[in-house]
Amino acid sequence: METQFPIKTIVDEQGVIVDKNYENDITRELVYKFYEQMVRIRVFDRKCVSLQRQGRIGTYAPFEGQEASQVGSAIALNGDDWLFPSYRDHGAAMTFGHSLVNILLFWNGRNEGCVPPPGKKIFPPGIPIATQLPHAVGAAYAESLKGTKNAAIVYFGDGATSEGDFHEALNMGSVLNSPVVFFNQNNGFAISVPLHKQMKTKTIAQKALAYDIEGIRIDGNDVFSVYFTTLQSLEKARSGEGPTLIESVTWRYGAHTTADDPTKYRDQLESNNRRETTDPLLRIERLMKNKGWFNESWMKELETKVSNEIDEAIEEMEQYPKANPADIFDFVFETPTWSILEQKEALLNHKRGEKHANSR
Numbered sequence: 001m002e003t004q005f006p007i008k009t010i011v012d013e014q015g016v017i018v019d020k021n022y023e024n025d026i027t028r029e030l031v032y033k034f035y036e037q038m039v040r041i042r043v044f045d046r047k048c049v050s051l052q053r054q055g056r057i058g059t060y061a062p063f064e065g066q067e068a069s070q071v072g073s074a075i076a077l078n079g080d081d082w083l084f085p086s087y088r089d090h091g092a093a094m095t096f097g098h099s100l101v102n103i104l105l106f107w108n109g110r111n112e113g114c115v116p117p118p119g120k121k122i123f124p125p126g127i128p129i130a131t132q133l134p135h136a137v138g139a140a141y142a143e144s145l146k147g148t149k150n151a152a153i154v155y156f157g158d159g160a161t162s163e164g165d166f167h168e169a170l171n172m173g174s175v176l177n178s179p180v181v182f183f184n185q186n187n188g189f190a191i192s193v194p195l196h197k198q199m200k201t202k203t204i205a206q207k208a209l210a211y212d213i214e215g216i217r218i219d220g221n222d223v224f225s226v227y228f229t230t231l232q233s234l235e236k237a238r239s240g241e242g243p244t245l246i247e248s249v250t251w252r253y254g255a256h257t258t259a260d261d262p263t264k265y266r267d268q269l270e271s272n273n274r275r276e277t278t279d280p281l282l283r284i285e286r287l288m289k290n291k292g293w294f295n296e297s298w299m300k301e302l303e304t305k306v307s308n309e310i311d312e313a314i315e316e317m318e319q320y321p322k323a324n325p326a327d328i329f330d331f332v333f334e335t336p337t338w339s340i341l342e343q344k345e346a347l348l349n350h351k352r353g354e355k356h357a358n359s360r
């Protein structure tokens with residue numbers, strides 16, 4: 001199956017364009033556009049890890065190493081398309097135009113974090129694994145019923161492909177011919193479970209065969225392969241040719257979340273080695289040097305600019321009052337059920353007990 005689903009690369013690890021069909025499409029303007037967004041989300045990611053370590057936000061899901069997958073796919077979208085992220089796809093959401101302040105508020109437990117800017121169709125991050133996939137199929141199908149040319153992209157990790165929601169969504173998307181792109185970021189581990197212990201199939205892309213939709217396997221650290229493949233898949237969806245399952249093979253350097261220790265189940269030396277070889281930003285820098293487009297002063301100015309932008313967003317986020325833990329019970333149903341009311345009361349009693357103990 002690996003030969004039937006080869007990994008598509010356009011720019012290799014040395015920054016060389018190996019697929020000459022795209023030689024004229026890879027312009028300096030496009031390269032700079034990708035690089036700017038990838039630096040922006042990497043700086044954001046690192047600052048968020050630091051904020052969590054300082055106790056200024058809650059548990060955080062880092063994505064460093066997966067910048068090409070998130071930026072390349074999100075830039076391929078049209079402004080009226082839908083984006084359905086998992087809890088690790090705030091880089092894609094940022095690239096698509098989500099508010100940095102609201103993304104930070106999400107990681108600080110506030111409901112505003114689930115609200116996109118006006119006019120942007122960005123679904124709240126899916127925390128339960130794979131639940132966002134059927135939602136994406138439905139939203140995309142609704143667009144086709146309305147006669148629009150809008151499509152949807154839905155993000156998920158390799159672990160999500162073992163959930164029933166994944167199979168139900170692919171089946172429903174296929175049957176309804178829904179204009180949706182299923183974008184899988186395969187970083188090799190579902191928390192601590194390596195891919196070979198999770199599934200017997202050699203690829204995730206081949207799972208598309210069961211639902212008679214196209215499956216494609218790409219180099220997820222090559223932003224050009226990600227962008228052009230996603231762009232083609234979205235155009236195919238818009239023209240009524242149905243869904244595509246993209247397996248973007250990538251690597252996340254750090255932990256599953258800031259509550260996790262990856263050294264317990266993964267050799268972190270591999271991550272260190274990959275920073276020197278497959279790193280998506282390094283690949284673009286090598287391409288810039290090969291093309292004579294490398295501009296060190298522009299790159300330094302860029303890092304300062306995005307760092308200031310993110311610092312301003314952090315400062316605004318921290319002006320908000322702390323989240324009220326009881327809010328999680330108040331917005332599940334219009335009229336809370338007895339079980340939710342009991343859970344809320346138990347939490348409030350616990351908080352009262354803490355307050356009483358601290359006042360002694």
